[in-house]
Amino acid sequence: MLVSRSLGALGTAVLAGVILAGCSTQANRAPVEDRGQSASSSSTVDVKSLPGAENAGKPGYYTIKPGDTLIKVGLEHGQSWKDIARWSNLDNPNVIEVGQVVRVVPPGRDMASSSSGGSGRTVAPVVVGGGTAATTAPVTSTPAAPSAPVAKGADDVNFIWPASGSLIAGFDEARNKGYDISGKAGDPVVAAADGRVVYAGAGLRGYGNLIILKHNNTYLTAYAHNQSLLVKEDQSVKKGQKIAEMGSTDADRVKLHFEVRRQGKPVDPSRYLPSR
Structure with a gap:
C-alpha cells in the first residue's frame, strides 16, 4: 500500500x-x-x-x-x-x-x-470532467478556440483521435485539461500514437479507470473514465491499437476524457490532433 x-x-x-x-x-x-x-x-x-x-x-x-x-x-x-x-x-x-x-x-x-524540473513547483490540481466535487463547470459543446500550431521538433508526434465520438467539451486551462469525447459504453479507445504504458489503474480522483501513455521525453497522453483497461504497465502499444473500452467510471456519463501533456503540462489537443 x-x-x-x-x-x-x-x-x-x-x-x-x-x-x-x-x-x-x-x-x-x-x-x-x-x-x-x-x-x-x-x-x-x-x-x-x-x-x-x-x-x-x-x-x-x-x-x-x-x-x-x-x-x-x-x-x-x-x-x-x-x-x-x-x-x-x-x-x-x-x-x-x-x-x-x-x-x-x-x-x-x-x-x-529542463522545463520539467524545479523542487516544490506548484502545480494546479488536476481537474477533469466527471461529476466529482471538484468539477463544477457546466459541460459545453463548443471547444475553445484553436491555438497556434506547435512548432515541429525532435520529439514531435503525429497524433490521431483516440475515439470516434463527437466532442462534448473542449480544452479549458482552468476547468477542463483536455477533450471530452462522447460514445457508448464499450466503444473502443485507441492509442493516439505509439508509446509505452506508464500507468493503468484507477488511482487519480476524477479520472476513473485511467491509462497514461508516454510517447517520448516530451509527450504523454491520458485516457480517463474507461469501462475496462486492455493494457498493462510497461507494455508497448502502437498508434490506433485498442487500449480500453469507453465507460463512465468517476464520471456523470459515458465519455472519454483525453489529455495531451507536454513535459507534464496539459495542452490544448486541438494543436496536435488532425481536423475532422
Whole structure:
C-alpha cells in the first residue's frame, strides 16, 4: 500500500484508492489526492531529515506535498512513477512523505535547462470532467478556440483521435485539461500514437479507470473514465491499437476524457490532433 503521510496529520485522511498497477499484476491500493488538506496543516517533523532534503530547491527535483502520490507527480512532470522511484533511490517506493524530495528528471540530463524540473513547483490540481466535487463547470459543446500550431521538433508526434465520438467539451486551462469525447459504453479507445504504458489503474480522483501513455521525453497522453483497461504497465502499444473500452467510471456519463501533456503540462489537443 502506498501511503502519502502528511507529517502525522494526513494519514487518516487519505486512505483511499490509488492503484499502483506496476507493483504487481494485481492492483494495489494507495492514497488519493485530498483537496481539503493544506501543506501548513502539519509541521512537526524536521523536513531536513527526510529523504532527498539536500536537493530541495534544485532544478530537476520536486518536494512532496499533501495529497501527492508518485502517480500524480509522474503525470504532472511527464514521467513514469516507476522511473521517479528509481531515480530517487527510494528504499520503499510505496511510501512517500510530505517534505520528501524526489528526482523528476533522468540522471545525466541538463536539469538546469529542463522545463520539467524545479523542487516544490506548484502545480494546479488536476481537474477533469466527471461529476466529482471538484468539477463544477457546466459541460459545453463548443471547444475553445484553436491555438497556434506547435512548432515541429525532435520529439514531435503525429497524433490521431483516440475515439470516434463527437466532442462534448473542449480544452479549458482552468476547468477542463483536455477533450471530452462522447460514445457508448464499450466503444473502443485507441492509442493516439505509439508509446509505452506508464500507468493503468484507477488511482487519480476524477479520472476513473485511467491509462497514461508516454510517447517520448516530451509527450504523454491520458485516457480517463474507461469501462475496462486492455493494457498493462510497461507494455508497448502502437498508434490506433485498442487500449480500453469507453465507460463512465468517476464520471456523470459515458465519455472519454483525453489529455495531451507536454513535459507534464496539459495542452490544448486541438494543436496536435488532425481536423475532422
